[in-house]
Amino acid sequence: MKTETNLNDRKDWPKKDWASQGTARRDWIRLAGTASAGALFYLLTGNPKRLYAQSLQGDLGILTAALYLENEAIAAYQAGAESKLLTPGVLAVAVAFQGDHKYHRDGLSGVLKSLGVTPSGPEKKYDFGPLHNEQDILRLARNLEHGAMQAYATLASNIQTKPVLNFAANVLVDEVRHFTVLNSVLSGKNY
Amino acid sequence: MLKAMLKDETENSKRQVSRRQMLKAGGISVAAGALASALPAAAEVRYAGDLAILNVALGLEHQAVAAYDAGAKSKLLSADQLKIAVSFQTDHKRHRDTLTRYIKRFGGTPVAPKTSYDFGTITSATDIVKLAQSLEAGAEGAYLTNAGKLENREILDAAVPILEDEVRHNTVFEQLLGMNVTERLKY
Numbered sequence: 001m002k003t004e005t006n007l008n009d010r011k012d013w014p015k016k017d018w019a020s021q022g023t024a025r026r027d028w029i030r031l032a033g034t035a036s037a038g039a040l041f042y043l044l045t046g047n048p049k050r051l052y053a054q055s056l057q058g059d060l061g062i063l064t065a066a067l068y069l070e071n072e073a074i075a076a077y078q079a080g081a082e083s084k085l086l087t088p089g090v091l092a093v094a095v096a097f098q099g100d101h102k103y104h105r106d107g108l109s110g111v112l113k114s115l116g117v118t119p120s121g122p123e124k125k126y127d128f129g130p131l132h133n134e135q136d137i138l139r140l141a142r143n144l145e146h147g148a149m150q151a152y153a154t155l156a157s158n159i160q161t162k163p164v165l166n167f168a169a170n171v172l173v174d175e176v177r178h179f180t181v182l183n184s185v186l187s188g189k190n191y
Numbered sequence: 192m193l194k195a196m197l198k199d200e201t202e203n204s205k206r207q208v209s210r211r212q213m214l215k216a217g218g219i220s221v222a223a224g225a226l227a228s229a230l231p232a233a234a235e236v237r238y239a240g241d242l243a244i245l246n247v248a249l250g251l252e253h254q255a256v257a258a259y260d261a262g263a264k265s266k267l268l269s270a271d272q273l274k275i276a277v278s279f280q281t282d283h284k285r286h287r288d289t290l291t292r293y294i295k296r297f298g299g300t301p302v303a304p305k306t307s308y309d310f311g312t313i314t315s316a317t318d319i320v321k322l323a324q325s326l327e328a329g330a331e332g333a334y335l336t337n338a339g340k341l342e343n344r345e346i347l348d349a350a351v352p353i354l355e356d357e358v359r360h361n362t363v364f365e366q367l368l369g370m371n372v373t374e375r376l377k378y
Binding site: 092093149153156157162166167170173177180 | 331335338339340344347348351352354355358359362363366372373374375376378
């Protein structure tokens with residue numbers, strides 16, 4: 001039987017580098033880099049009003065990338081639910097977590113709209129690899145949650161506007177909770 | 192909701208809301224504000240508002256380290272529970288050291304642990320798990336509430352992984368206590 005990671009020890013958390021997992025995540029890094037442009041403008045001009053405008057521009061990239069991950073997670077839980085491979089207890093957790101991701105998606109979409117940007121919808125198709133049993137689905141979900149967790153943690157530092165940062169911090173809390181619960185289910189322990 | 196918040200932020204920027212007013216926003220921040228005023232007005236203290244928040248957090252870390260000590264010494268925990276307690280206490284010691292380093296670096300004075308803590312009556316392993324869960328939930332809330340108030344990016348960078356640890360700890364204990372772990376916080 002495959003040994004699962006020990007969630008009680010941070011050093012045992014999956015080390016998979018989310019930045020190398022695909023174009024979307026690589027894009028995220030690039031986009032996140034642009035967030036510092038606002039701070040640079042402030043340093044050069046000392047104009048906080050412009051800093052605000054510039055910061056929002058930088059945040060747009062971050063928000064768009066985050067929305068991509070949320071849509072991906074929603075689709076993954078949908079695939080899991082439709083597979084009929086999940087036991088009732090796990091299905092209930094999957095539905096609840098998918099609900100959280102929809103909430104994140106709607107929050108991110110709302111911010112983007114308020115900034116005059118049309119939020120992107122989901123991809124037409126996602127390749128989640130072979131899903132033969134409940135463990136496959138749980139592992140997929142766990143890995144996506146971990147990627148999202150790392151992404152939100154990394155990007156919290158790059159988000160320039162405080163309300164958006166507060167939203168991102170709350171989303172991060174959800175992702176860590178999801179990841180921890182999925183890890184527990186995978187380890188077969190009640191913790 | 193976020194749209195309204197964004198609007199608020201713009202308004203705040205316009206009004207040049209003072210740090211003191213910002214600190215009034217939350218209960219813990221009020222305490223942080225009090226600590227900030229208590230700090231010496233030495234010129235070398237930088238990011239005084241951030242340091243006040245860090246000192247409140249440091250107080251919570253000291254308390255958590257002491258609570259896990261009390262739990263371990265009680266001999267009431269199973270081998271598995273003890274393993275978790277030791278692992279989580281190690282995390283809190285790391286948080287304590289990180290916070291102490293930043294407070295000193297920016298010219299502040301780190302708060303010391305209390306000489307004793309009153310953790311109430313502990314007669315079973317469940318009492319300890321309940322105590323730990325409530326402390327972890329409190330720490331999670333403190334870091335979550337204050338993350339957006341930090342002005343120094345390096346300090347924020349240091350605080351984010353600590354928040355992650357607190358959420359993980361809290362979730363583990365919620366599961367052990369059979370609490371609902373599928374409920375999202377209100378935001």
